[in-house]
Each structure stands twice: as C-alpha cells, then as structure tokens.
Amino acid sequence: MLQIGAHVSISDGFDSAVSTEEELGGNVGQVFVGSPRGWKVKEITESDRTDFQSSLEEVQMGPWIVHGTYLINFATPKDDLAEKSIQAVQGELDACSTLGIPYYVFHPGSHTGAGEETGVENVAERLSELDIPNNTMLLLENTAGKGTTVGKTFEQLDQMVELSTYTYDEVGICLDTCHLFSAGYDFRTEDDMDQLVSEATEVIGIENIQYLHLNDSKHPLGSEKDEHEHIGEGEIGEQGFRNFINHSGFRELPMVLETPEDSKGYAWNIKKVRSLYE
Ligand SMILES: [Zn+2]
Ligand SMILES: [Zn+2]
Structure with a gap:
C-alpha cells in the first residue's frame, strides 16, 4: 500500500497534526518538535504521547x-556549534522516543x-556521542550539495555511518x-532509475x-540548489516520480512531501502522487 503524507504543524497539538494529515488525504506524516530555525525543543509530556497515539x-x-x-x-569544525548540535539532536531524539x-x-x-x-569524519564522531533510544531510528538525509554541505553522495552518507x-x-x-x-x-x-x-x-x-x-526541483540536474517544487511540475517531472515511487526498492517505503505551501498545497500533491502510483 502507498504510504504518503506531508509535513504538518504541531502548533495546535499532536492530535490536530493527525487530523490535519487525514484532511490532506495522507496516511503518514512529518513534524518538527521545536522551531525549525531555533534550538529549543518542545517539552513533550505524557499527555502529548497519549493524544498522539490515540489519534x-x-x-x-x-x-x-x-x-x-x-x-x-x-x-562543523567549531566545537561549540558541534556541542549545541549534539544536545539538540539528543533532545529531539528523546522527544521522538517519548511520542512513540x-x-x-x-x-x-x-x-x-x-x-x-x-x-564527514566530524559527522561520524558526533553521531557516536549520541544515545539513540531503542524505539527511534536516526536517519541522515541526503543533501543537494549546496555550499559546503556534506551528504550529497551515497558514499559520504555511508561513510558517516561506517565511521x-x-x-x-x-x-x-x-x-x-x-x-x-x-x-x-x-x-x-x-x-x-535502475542505475x-x-x-x-x-x-x-x-x-x-x-x-x-x-x-520536485525548481532547478536542473546537478544544480546543487535546494528549492522544492510541486510534484511533476519541476525539472524532475511526472515520469521521474513514476519511476521513483514505483521502483521495487522504494515503493513500500513511507513518503512525505515538503512541497511549497501555496495555493496548490499538500492535498493536491498527495493526490498527484497517488495518481502516479501503479
Ligand atoms: Zn530535510
Ligand atoms: Zn527533505
């Protein structure tokens, strides 16, 4: 079965994030547990967990x-930023674990x-300092390679784990x-796609x-630019997504959208993905 959803907000509570997802037509979802551009992690209570899990x-x-x-x-080569980052990831991982x-x-x-x-070595070193909870898996996201970001190749991502x-x-x-x-x-x-x-x-x-x-991507192949576009309407196009979501290696995986939140919105994109799934 296709598992598709969108990034939704928890500002009105975790139960409301679930109902928003349902209204959009999704059956999986992604949330932040704090401000995406701040360090503070939302304090997660036992009632957040029960609200979320029962919804x-x-x-x-x-x-x-x-x-x-x-x-x-x-x-980063900077120790203070690294330390702050480790604290933040640990706090967010613990929030995940509490929420289930x-x-x-x-x-x-x-x-x-x-x-x-x-x-890449720095990433591996800092990963090693975390205490990853048993009920939550930590995932590294591949990057577009903008500026000096690492993680744009499969080799780099693999090294981060291996080291x-x-x-x-x-x-x-x-x-x-x-x-x-x-x-x-x-x-x-x-x-x-096979390649x-x-x-x-x-x-x-x-x-x-x-x-x-x-x-989808607003910019061409290899541009190293990270600007998202509605599914099928960017440089990747419908056929690219058909190939990707139907491939035997990926078709069973959960998928979330982070497409622009303009007039088209997530409901449109979820429908589009469903229409491309065979
Ligand atoms: Zn991301
Ligand atoms: Zn992403």
Missing part, C-alpha cells in the same frame, strides 16, 4: 517521522572550509528526491534506506 490508532496511520531543526551542524515516533531525520551539515573528508560507533541497525538513510536530483542523481528514465538503485544498493544497501522525501 493515530483511530485513523490507522504511520509510521511518522520528526525532522530536526535546520541549525544542526554535525560537520519511530524515525528522526536531520541534515548532516556543512564543513565550512574544513574539507569534505573532515566534514561512527553505530551501525545500520540504529542509523539509516532518508532520501529526498529534490536533493538527489540537484546533487546530480538522475531518475527521469527507467535506465537512470540509481544499483548504486544505492552497492554503496548504502537498499534495505538501509528507511524513508523518502518527495519533492
């Missing part, structure tokens, strides 16, 4: 995912001049289609990809 049970949804704040930078949300995803960060190799004290049992990968495309991975033809999956299989292991972000 989920009613509508038979899941698995949900929490997206980390954008300030996190595990690749099985996945947490964040962007690895930027090396800001220290070099890609050092950046850490964790394994793919605790840390997985979340692939964002806009970021993949901007980083130079094409999947607009079936041959390109992408065989690279992912060889380098990461396809079973270690746990979640998908579906976004």
Whole structure:
C-alpha cells in the first residue's frame, strides 16, 4: 500500500497534526518538535504521547517521522556549534522516543572550509556521542550539495555511518528526491532509475534506506540548489516520480512531501502522487 503524507504543524497539538494529515488525504506524516530555525525543543509530556497515539490508532496511520531543526551542524569544525548540535539532536531524539515516533531525520551539515573528508569524519564522531533510544531510528538525509554541505553522495552518507560507533541497525538513510536530483542523481528514465538503485544498493544497501522525501526541483540536474517544487511540475517531472515511487526498492517505503505551501498545497500533491502510483 502507498504510504504518503506531508509535513504538518504541531502548533495546535499532536492530535490536530493527525487530523490535519487525514484532511490532506495522507496516511503518514512529518513534524518538527521545536522551531525549525531555533534550538529549543518542545517539552513533550505524557499527555502529548497519549493524544498522539490515540489519534493515530483511530485513523490507522504511520509510521511518522520528526525532522530536526535546520541549525544542526554535525560537520562543523567549531566545537561549540558541534556541542549545541549534539544536545539538540539528543533532545529531539528523546522527544521522538517519548511520542512513540519511530524515525528522526536531520541534515548532516556543512564543513565550512574544513574539507569534505573532515566534514564527514566530524559527522561520524558526533553521531557516536549520541544515545539513540531503542524505539527511534536516526536517519541522515541526503543533501543537494549546496555550499559546503556534506551528504550529497551515497558514499559520504555511508561513510558517516561506517565511521561512527553505530551501525545500520540504529542509523539509516532518508532520501529526498529534490536533493538527489540537484546533487546530480538522475531518475527521469527507467535506465537512470535502475542505475540509481544499483548504486544505492552497492554503496548504502537498499534495505538501509528507511524513508523518502518527495519533492520536485525548481532547478536542473546537478544544480546543487535546494528549492522544492510541486510534484511533476519541476525539472524532475511526472515520469521521474513514476519511476521513483514505483521502483521495487522504494515503493513500500513511507513518503512525505515538503512541497511549497501555496495555493496548490499538500492535498493536491498527495493526490498527484497517488495518481502516479501503479
Ligand atoms: Zn530535510
Ligand atoms: Zn527533505
């Protein structure tokens, strides 16, 4: 069954996030547990958990995912920023665990001049300092490669896990289609799609990809720009998404949208994805 949903807000509570998702036509969802551009993690209470879990049970949804704040930078050469980032990720992971949300995803960060190799090593080192809860899996999101961000290639993502004290049992990968495309991975033809999956299989292991972000791209292949577009209306186009969401390696994975919140909105995009799923 297609598991598709959108990023929704928790500002009116976790039960309202679930009903918003339902109204949009989704059966999975993504939330922040704090301000996406701040360090503060929302304090999660036992009643947040029961509200959330009982709303989920009613509508038979899941698995949900929490997206980390954008300030996190595990690749940084600066110790103070690294320390703040570790605290933030730990707080958000603990919030996930309390809520009973099985996945947490964040962007690895930027090396800001220290070099890609050092950046990747830094990410691994900081991952190793976390105490990942048993009921939540930490996912690294692939990036578009803008500026000095690391994590644009399968090799870099794999190194971050391999060089850490964790394994793919605790840390997985979340692939964002806009970021993949901007980083130079094409999947607009079936041959390109097969190539992408065989690279992912060889380098990461396809079973270690746990979640998908579906976004079209405003910019061309390899542009390294991260600007999301409505599904089918950007440079990736409908056929690219048909190839991606129907591929045997990905079709069973949960998928969330982070498309622009303009007049079209998420409901339109969820419908579009459903129409492309075979
Ligand atoms: Zn993201
Ligand atoms: Zn994303």
